[in-house]
Amino acid sequence: MGKYDELFARIKEKAKDVDRVILELVPEKEPLELYKAARHYPLAGGKRVRPFVVLRAAEAVGGDPEKALYPAASVEFIHNYSLVHDDIMDMDELRRGRPTVHKLWGVNMAILAGDLLFSKAFEAIAKAEVPAEKKARILDVLVRTSNLLCEGQALDIEFETKEEVTVEEYLKMISGKTGALFQGSAEIGAIVGTEDEEYIGALSKWGMNVGIAFQIWDDVLDLIADEEKLGKPVGSDIRKGKKTLIVSHFFEHASEEDKAEFLKVFGKYAGDAKGDALIHDENVKEEVAKAIELLKKYGSIDYAANYAKNLIREANEALKVLPESEARRDLELLAEFLVEREF
Template identity: 90%
Template structure:
């Protein structure tokens, strides 16, 4: 990934400033359990990609990235609050290789920790070094983003009880679950840096496209990636019955016979406590491999991969209204990386 090495060196450098802002807002204090639980995911690392987008978007429109630090922290708080609550809903025990918040502190404290992270996002905006008018615009974006996150998650939960989900329904769901936060990050950064409506609109479009492409590519990798690079068994989404663009395309194009065959495996091990162990079972691997072959038969995986790449092309095309700069180039590179990565 040579051409991305310098990009991620810059991501890492900017993350240090963002982290200082984050931990100034959630220090070690009483009640200790609440603040330890709230700090758990931010301390676990993560690349801080969304805060990087906020800072680079501000620079790309000619603004001062230092003024975007508190808004960047706000975006990361919203992201982490959603992860805490998602993990409770999914009853996941690991996140970034570490025990989840509810696993360590219990469900009640985890809910409170998520709530605290959510409120800290608004405290961060209150502290931002921008005009009251800009704060109002940023708050408007943050509220819309949070609403869309909740709507996307609600649709995702609803989809769990359905056999089929259309391509359109999936895209609506994912525009809330992953698109909204990328859109909000880029838009908030632009608002910090400029009053130019065309620039703000361009970055908002870039963010939504990139956020959706990021998730679609994740779904593609689940089926085609090298297991060691991916860090989890290939095909786990099939085992769990996860509705994706790939699956939506398959259901809209497959014969009834092939749909029936696919459904014998799809979601077979969802909610099974033994599921994670069974995925390494040779019989289960064989079942999943057959399901993947059915998806390939209808070109569903290629369809999704191309869809993600097209979204990134459209995203970077939207940025051409901005003046050329290293910041704009970083955003373009980041978008390209998200649909070229192998994990």
């Protein structure tokens, strides 16, 4: 991954500036437990990829990245608020290797911490050093992004009770759940940096494509990655019954017999408290391996991998309207990395 080393270094460098703004807006203050809970995920690290997109998008269109710092923090607040609430809904106990907010502070305080992070996103926009008309437009994007996030999450919850989800339904869900925030990040950065509608539109398209591809590639990795690099057992999504583009493609092409065979395993351990331990059981591993072979039989994993890579190609093609620059190249490299990573 040598070609990405400089990109990673710049992401790390920009993250320091964003972190300064985040901790300025969410200080240690009364009520102490609320602010501790709200600071928990931001302080846990995270790569700050979405804020990096805001800053580089502003620069790629000829703007001043300094003016994009508060807007960059705003998208990270939205991202973290969604993680707090997602973890409550999924009752997950770990996030980034640390106990989740609701595990440490209880569900009620975690909901409030998420709400606080959400409101801080709008406070960050209010502090942005951009003209009033740009602030209004950025707020529009942030509101649209938040709406789409909620809609995507609601669709994902609905999918839990559906046996089959079509490719079209999946793409609609994921465009809200992961596409919207990448799209909003790129668009907000562009709005900070330019008045050029063609540039803003190009970055908006880039962001949506990259966000969808990012999630699809995650789902591919769940089935093909090296367990040590992935940091979780391969096939976790099958065990939990997670609806993905891969599974949607399979259900649209598989024979009734193969569907029935797949459904014997798919979702078998969803909501099972012992599920995480069971995945290491040899019988369970064998079941999951057979399910993965069925997905391969119909080319479903390859279909999803190619879909993600095509989205990235289209995303970077859209950026060609922008002048060549280090910032534009960073965005292109980031997009490429998201479908080349092994974890």
